[in-house]
Amino acid sequence: MVKSDMFHVKPIAATSSLRALAYEALKEAITNMNIYDQKEEVRLDERKLSLNLGVSRTPVREALTVLEQEGFVRFEARRGVFVIKKTKSEIVAMIQAWSALESMAARLACTRATDEQLACLREHFPEFYEGRPSDHLDEYSDANIRFHQKIISLGQCDVIRDLTSNLLMHVRGIRNAAMRQGDRAANSIKEHVAIIQALEARDADLAERLVREHGLGLARHVETYGDYLD
């Protein structure tokens, strides 16, 4: 039996179920379509979807069930499955919940994260903190999202990570759009720097407050300028 110890096999590819594949494909399609450009509601046809995906209706329906649970689609019996367009006030509510969770993550990060992990925050986005951010807004939008995700991962709380990942899918587009309104990008960077400093100083109360105010500021901005959503 000693010989078999020489054998090291990886635990198989674990080929995903069709349901999981359908879920990924549909979520990808929905989040990329930018619903808010469309005037009228977008309806999804179960039969067409299953035809396009090359699978039967069953896994498609189960994938849609998950997406309904996540707030992306809405079932209407014998009428259709519709992609949900969030209202302005719903977006604001999501940003507020996000702020609550991210600020708690920042608090937890102050005691849980190592110095090396905190250093990543600064190292990953060095170029944008010098010079005018308005010159590379697209890059900064991505970096902005990553920054907030990084804070959440530093909190090392799986529940917060999971809950926010759902919210991010809904809010991602709005976050980037808001960045382009007014002089928010430059201001955002200043706040990010202050957040990093608070984390490095291990000041949990300050880090939490700064993250919360940063988030609630975005909420107020959407509340004021987000009428195009409705």
Added chain:
Amino acid sequence: MVKSDMFHVKPIAATSSLRALAYEALKEAITNMNIYDQKEEVRLDERKLSLNLGVSRTPVREALTVLEQEGFVRFEARRGVFVIKKTKSEIVAMIQAWSALESMAARLACTRATDEQLACLREHFPEFYEGRPSDHLDEYSDANIRFHQKIISLGQCDVIRDLTSNLLMHVRGIRNAAMRQGDRAANSIKEHVAIIQALEARDADLAERLVREHGLGLARHVETYGDYLD
């Protein structure tokens, strides 16, 4: 056509789908079974469930899909559907996320709730704030849950309400169990009173902090004394 204005009919019994009924029945059964008494894992048989519920496997599976998304069950291909037993650290993480959301709700309530709504907090639980709470722990456990739900509803943020309602299902049992350990009940009441006072004073910073510390205190308690969960 004026006459029909006199007519107020409820929008039909809106006979729920079998899927929704199966979901309710299964969720009820799962949350009531007190899973932490069981030693080994609990497996759910799709065919038996559909037989007992009197419907086919399809709506049962779709209900289970939702419950999987909510973290109550786990699908294992060709092995079975298992009721998930949360580990201690997962419970702690859920309480931390809960604290983040509830403290934000308290903050929002300070500016959004009317005086009348705030008064409900005190009025609904008058009897327990005098005398020794250890005399009626069962009643107090229920009142305790309602207190926290009330704060969340006062925040008037639907996203926070939805996210916490999921968490509550998982944590409800633990919350009540912790109440019975040590002298937590009496202490809990004092903290509740302080929270009410902060809300009535419209002190958002204080209300948020008290709610957060109240929640994180529970998290630490579970962290310390919750080894029976694993």
Added chain:
DNA sequence: GACTGGTATTTGGTATGCCAACTTTCTGAA
């Protein structure tokens, strides 16, 4: 008796068919 290999059974994953309700289109009477 312990263990190996094969076979039967169980079980979740998927495909498919039917049905009732909803929409749309057609039709005919006012």
Added chain:
DNA sequence: TTCAGAAAGTTGGCATACCAAATACCAGTC
């Protein structure tokens, strides 16, 4: 022309059938 009202077509909800993988069971060997 207008507009009920019926007929035809769509569409999601549900039930059922089948499959492949995993397990349980069993016979045979050492």
